Every structure is written in C-alpha cells, then in structure tokens.
C-alpha cells in the first residue's frame with residue numbers, strides 16, 4: 229500500500245450512475261484558511277465492464293481535449309454504456325483556470341510531475357492522486373494535449389513505443405481504433421514523469437496526442453477528438469459498436485525517431501520560419517533565421533533541419549530564447 233492521498237471526494241467509483249463531482253485538494257491561503265482547490269471529475273458507470281479513463285487540462289492552455297471531455301460528461305449516459313468511464317477534464321485545474329501550461333500556484337508542470345507526492349506541492353499531489361487512485365482502475369488511459377501557446381501541431385493521436393510487446397500492441401490497437409487522421413509513435417524513450425509513461429509503468433495502455441495548438445481551439449481537431457473518444461468506448465465494448473465499425477481506414481502512421489528530428493533556436497531574437505506546418509523537408513534544409521532587431525546591422529543566424537521528414541510541429545510565438553524548440557519533424561513509417 230502506498231501513502232494515502234490528501235485529496236478528498238464524495239465520488240464512489242463502484243457506484244452505478246453518473247456522478248459529476250470534485251476532488252478537493254486542501255490548500256490553505258490567506259483568503260481561505262481551510263480552503264480546497266476543487267478539481268472537476270466525473271464517473272459514469274453501469275454494471276461490470278472495462279474502464280476508460282480520459283484526461284485533459286494536463287497543460288492548462290490546451291483546449292480541444294478540455295472541451296471534448298466537458299461535452300462527453302454532459303452527453304454520455306449510464307444507460308448507453310456497459311462498464312465505466314472516468315473523466316478528468318481539467319487535470320491541472322489551477323493551470324487550466326489560468327490558461328497556462330503550468331500551475332500559477334507552484335509553477336508545476338503536471339506532465340513532468342508523475343508519479344507525484346502526496347505530501348508535495350499542489351501539482352505533485354494531483355499527479356499522485358491520478359497515479360495511485362485512477363491509473364489502477366483504468367483499462368485504457370488517453371491524455372489529450374495540444375501544442376499550447378508556444379507550439380502549433382498537425383493534429384494527431386499518439387503512443388509511446390517501448391513499454392514491452394504486449395503493451396505496445398494494446399496501445400497500437402487503441403490508437404487505430406481512435407482513428408485519427410495521423411497516428412504518431414514517439415520513440416524518445418520512457419520518461420515516467422509524463423502521465424502516459426506513468427500509466428504504462430503501471431501496466432495500463434496509454435495514448436496521448438497533440439490536437440492543435442497556439443492556445444486556440446482547432447475545430448477539425450476537436451471533431452477528431454470527439455469522434456475518437458466515442459470510438460474508444462465502442463472498441464472497448466463499453467458502448468455498442470455500429471454496423472459499419474470495420475469501415476474506418478487505418479490512419480497515416482508517422483514516428484518521431486529521436487531528438488535529432490528537433491530544431492532549437494541558436495540565439496535569442498525574432499524567429500522567421502522558412503517552412504510551413506505539414507511541409508516535407510530534406511536533411512540540411514533551412515528551418516529559419518533568428519533576427520536581431522536590437523542590432524539590425526547584425527546578420528540573421530540560420531538554423532537547419534538535421535534530418536528529413538514532415539514538419540509536424542512549429543513554434544507559434546515570434547520571440548525566441550536560445551534553446552527554444554522552433555520545430556520538430558515526424559517520419560512516415562506505415563503500419
């Protein structure tokens with residue numbers, strides 16, 4: 229047995245029906261001595277069956293997943309399911325209310341905080357609750373991301389490869405069932421500070437995905453998420469499959485082979501990109517220039533792609549510091 233969580237809730241995960249409630253995280257401040265941070269959670273259950281656990285707002289400025297899960301909470305009824313769906317639509321709640329990647333309370337990045345700490349900071353306590361209370365109940369975990377304010381993405385659903393043959397296969401099955409336009413496989417190694425990697429570490433098939441970015445709401449990607457979540461429930465047998473279930477074509481499969489497919493700003497300044505999102509580039513091709521408006525006589529400094537591939541991610545903000553990611557590639561690798 230691990231140490232107990234400090235989060236309190238009236239949610240009973242074994243009770244049939246739809247419960248939309250909160251996790252109360254004790255947080256004592258000047259304006260509220262015995263106050264709690266109220267993190268929304270829903271549990272929709274009917275009888276025996278598998279459990280799907282969907283999460284968004286791991287990063288607060290990534291909105292497609294938050295909207296899709298709020299809609300699912302309102303529309304999914306216990307009578308149409310067999311099994312259980314647990315939904316955490318704004319996981320790092322202080323960050324979500326701040327429209328920010330990290331928590332305004334402790335600066336915590338929830339997706340670098342697993343497995344968390346029940347006696348740690350607010351963000352570490354949220355991670356601990358998810359890791360110790362929710363992952364053990366799940367048969368599938370899907371963590372919905374977007375690029376946030378600083379990045380823009382070609383929308384995709386994703387999995388991390390390398391969790392072992394059985395988990396890799398179950399993740400790939402779930403990824404295909406979700407039927408995104410693009411299915412991306414990260415091959416960057418397992419870092420269990422990330423939510424999906426922490427779920428995999430507990431033996432739970434886990435997916436991710438970047439469904440847009442720039443701190444805006446991508447309508448096409450939002451539709452992809454809404455459709456995909458319903459497809460998860462059908463694929464798991466929680467919701468009955470429609471007659472045309474087998475008709476979905478396999479999505480385009482791409483991989484991110486390693487850090488060599490990322491490009492970083494070489495200097496602080498203003499970044500002028502030389503490529504567009506979705507474009508195919510060659511090894512050595514120009515990625516962009518950093519300009520120096522504080523010293524306009526200085527020649528702009530270029531940076532280049534070190535590998536070939538598709539521009540799946542681009543920086544959104546014009547200003548860069550040295551070391552900011554300005555782009556990364558993905559490479560076609562069919563199923």
Ligand SMILES: [Zn+2]
Pocket residue numbers: 286287290339373374375376
């Ligand atoms: Zn994110």
